[in-house]
Amino acid sequence: MPAIRLTSPAKLNLVLDVLGKRPDGFHELVTLFERISLADTITLKDRPDGFIRIICSHPHVPTGPKNLAYRIAAQLQKDYKISRGVTITIDKKIPVAAGLAGGSSNGATVLLGLNRLWHLGLSRKQLHNYATQLGSDVAFFLYNASFAIGRGRGEKIELVKAPVKLWHVLVTPKVKMYTKDVFARLRARQLATNLTLTNKGGNVNILLPFLRESNVSQVAKELSNDLEPAILSLRPDFVHLKRKLIEAKALGVCFSGSGPSVYALAQSKKHAQAIRARFDKRYTQVFVVSTF
Numbered sequence: 001m002p003a004i005r006l007t008s009p010a011k012l013n014l015v016l017d018v019l020g021k022r023p024d025g026f027h028e029l030v031t032l033f034e035r036i037s038l039a040d041t042i043t044l045k046d047r048p049d050g051f052i053r054i055i056c057s058h059p060h061v062p063t064g065p066k067n068l069a070y071r072i073a074a075q076l077q078k079d080y081k082i083s084r085g086v087t088i089t090i091d092k093k094i095p096v097a098a099g100l101a102g103g104s105s106n107g108a109t110v111l112l113g114l115n116r117l118w119h120l121g122l123s124r125k126q127l128h129n130y131a132t133q134l135g136s137d138v139a140f141f142l143y144n145a146s147f148a149i150g151r152g153r154g155e156k157i158e159l160v161k162a163p164v165k166l167w168h169v170l171v172t173p174k175v176k177m178y179t180k181d182v183f184a185r186l187r188a189r190q191l192a193t194n195l196t197l198t199n200k201g202g203n204v205n206i207l208l209p210f211l212r213e214s215n216v217s218q219v220a221k222e223l224s225n226d227l228e229p230a231i232l233s234l235r236p237d238f239v240h241l242k243r244k245l246i247e248a249k250a251l252g253v254c255f256s257g258s259g260p261s262v263y264a265l266a267q268s269k270k271h272a273q274a275i276r277a278r279f280d281k282r283y284t285q286v287f288v289v290s291t292f
């Protein structure tokens, strides 16, 4: 079979409600995912020698089992006794450890691609089970959907139909933030301040009708992320970043996932480009992106 070329997009969280900590150590969430146009390109090429090789020029992308793309390939090889190998080439455009789920998306994309390359015939349910084992954000990328609600760890997916294309300015400081550390900080803050998580996860229900009506300015008002206090306590300087985007006349500004990426919601592509123009000098990773 010739090489398979696949698009592996990033996501933003328009809402991220943390409901509480579970006995398994994960946090129960309700989130609204948006798939965005910022994407890696992945090529899968069969190799007869049975090896799994990851080729990626980005210095922070692991090429061994720490990479979800590697891990899923090894798991499928083992489970289905596949004697073939694969070369996975990742053209990295999504910033790494940035709250954009680039690694999770790569894992999901390789899972879907190997299902084809190795003729595995996995069902939707089997694919979903593999995705869930890989990570909390992986399952969203199995569905060809622009928007979805994620529940549980984020892996229980309910597709959302909304005929809207949002435009954003995405600013990713060149700082890696690990999801695990941000959740740990959230927990530490709660214990230190005796705060309880009172959020009932209702923010998605408030935002959804506006999204379905393409009411972008109301969507902007309802963007929210319960991880923000933890992100800002790890990096207090990011307050300025948010403020700058608001001053640049963004409709709304929010962190994505566990940060450090911050995005502004704009009225149009032109509006997003105007906001970006104010950031180009100070931050090297600034993107205009849209719903994909």
Ligand code: C5P
Binding pocket: 025, 026, 027, 028, 029, 134, 135, 136, 137, 152, 153, 154, 179, 180, 181, 183
């Ligand atoms: O599932 P994933 O590997 O992306 O999660 C990374 C880490 O983030 C977990 O080990 C856990 O510490 C934290 N996490 C969490 N609750 C979630 C998702 C992630 O506590 N719903």
